[in-house]
Amino acid sequence: MRVMTERPLNAETPTASLRSWITDNEVFFKRNQGQFPDAPINLSQWVLRVDGLVAKALSLSFEDIRRLPKVEVADTLECSGNSRSLLKNKASGNPWTIGGVGNAIWGGIWLKDLLEAAGLQDNARHVGFEGFDKPMGSAGIKFIRSIPLGKAMSSTLLAYEMNGQPLPLKHGYPLRALALGWTGANCVKWLSKITVQEKSSEGFFMDKVYRVFQKGEDPKSGEVVTDIDIKSIIVEPVMDQTLSAGVVPVRGAAYAGEAGIKKVEVSVDHGATWHPAKLIGLEQPYAWRHWEYLWQARTGGDYTIMARATDANGIRQPETAHWNALGYGNNGVREHALKIRINA
């Protein structure tokens, strides 16, 4: 993995591992604000608290969670700042290239089932999440996030399994929120408490970051980063690779958060002409589609390869991303272009 920071751990999925529909847990990208929970979490003592605007607050053991109806779903998780380093106008934050993304099959329960068991009060509008991870810095800031009630009730999982394993510690053991199709920042790890609220949560991780704003603007004036926008990445070939003339497989992934993928097109001439790629592999809600274009590269020279995806709502990836101060959501076609050389 390409490790950007060790403490806290921030590391990309290797490009070769993005070639498979399933991203293996070991290489699945890691993005952490603070440190992992202090002590090993003892499952028999672990308790999840559900409180706030509910009819009856709940304290659930892990066995209680396991007794609720089980769900297994695919979800492609992307870091809000993925591809930030590919922006032409630099933005501050971890220098992700394309590997702040991965796809897994998650097992767990619907958050909806828990909230219905607790009972919602009439003024419930948001659901806040808090984890067992350590508070950060001298101010002791916790990674606290909330999502709107609609998302919580429609398509948010509490996951305890990931690709056939108990959820690994690095991915939030034993329980993690997964707002399906939304960026990783909306998916709190090491869950300790779920609070039903009238207003969205406050604090550094709600108000200062994970918002789309321009330099000089108040971060809080910008929209919160939630659903993943339509994007494609090229995983084969890789940047600056030299290849022999003949069949050159151009392969990648396309994803659009809550939306499906309608089509992917590939250009090998810097965007002058476009060719339809074939969508391959599994098709599942909230999961990426893999795609392939078998390019007949007959003439030697330097080439710029691009891919552009269109989602099921007809929304196409922009030529260049909408820039913002923290470089979130870089889904620009040009920023993701690849230069390669063909030897005739």
Add this chain to the structure above:
Amino acid sequence: MRVMTERPLNAETPTASLRSWITDNEVFFKRNQGQFPDAPINLSQWVLRVDGLVAKALSLSFEDIRRLPKVEVADTLECSGNSRSLLKNKASGNPWTIGGVGNAIWGGIWLKDLLEAAGLQDNARHVGFEGFDKPMGSAGIKFIRSIPLGKAMSSTLLAYEMNGQPLPLKHGYPLRALALGWTGANCVKWLSKITVQEKSSEGFFMDKVYRVFQKGEDPKSGEVVTDIDIKSIIVEPVMDQTLSAGVVPVRGAAYAGEAGIKKVEVSVDHGATWHPAKLIGLEQPYAWRHWEYLWQARTGGDYTIMARATDANGIRQPETAHWNALGYGNNGVREHALKIRINA
């Protein structure tokens, strides 16, 4: 893993790992007749030969394989002898319980694409497979198998990726045949040669084993084990477990090779009454369905739990398996029953 033999390696998927739709590569069951290939396979020197009744024999490098159209599919692989040890009338062979099965997402190419590139002669009827694994015993018997041309052309993969990793050595690195929906014996590992033939292959592993016959009969008179028959397994609770009264999740998997799953029913009273289970998780051709029945266990005592599945063609799992000398295909409902105790 429950290791039955070390040399060659034969080991079951642990029951806890059967709870997830994806079976992690590390714990995915291993079933080998002989030893792994002698030396580490060097990918740059690896060659796959395609010969026999073809217009033009081929020798392909791994890069040649990678340049063919890529496929990613789910496939539930089961050992032909899985559940043999649960038969009441014992049969010879490795004593598999329920763990000779696993589900993965495999990346590779269609065998059809290779065969079409080679060109089939008119009398082509079967496709034989040979691997780099060591010949066995003093007679130097190779694990050679063939499948009918129809299966080879319709739904047989040559896999080089498994659950997001290059195919592991223990699973056939770098390339393995996967006759989708058929038992593992039809899925030759460490592929070295594919031969198009008029007749099916001969030898020990075609004629003496992997056939359904009775004691005293000529093995060759029995049918070859191919497609996996409809079956369900219970993965929670486990045999002889003692549980508290209340909600007891009964969960498992059902699979039927080339057929889909229509329904699963659960009995907690030794087959007297049956309750519909809910099918959960992903639905993909050739892959198992997970299922769940949340049993309200109110009264203490001893219980016998059973599950029975019906495939998309309406074929239901038999009460008891059709016995045969080598104990293949044990899909009996009663053989898979579980005894548990409820403490009131």
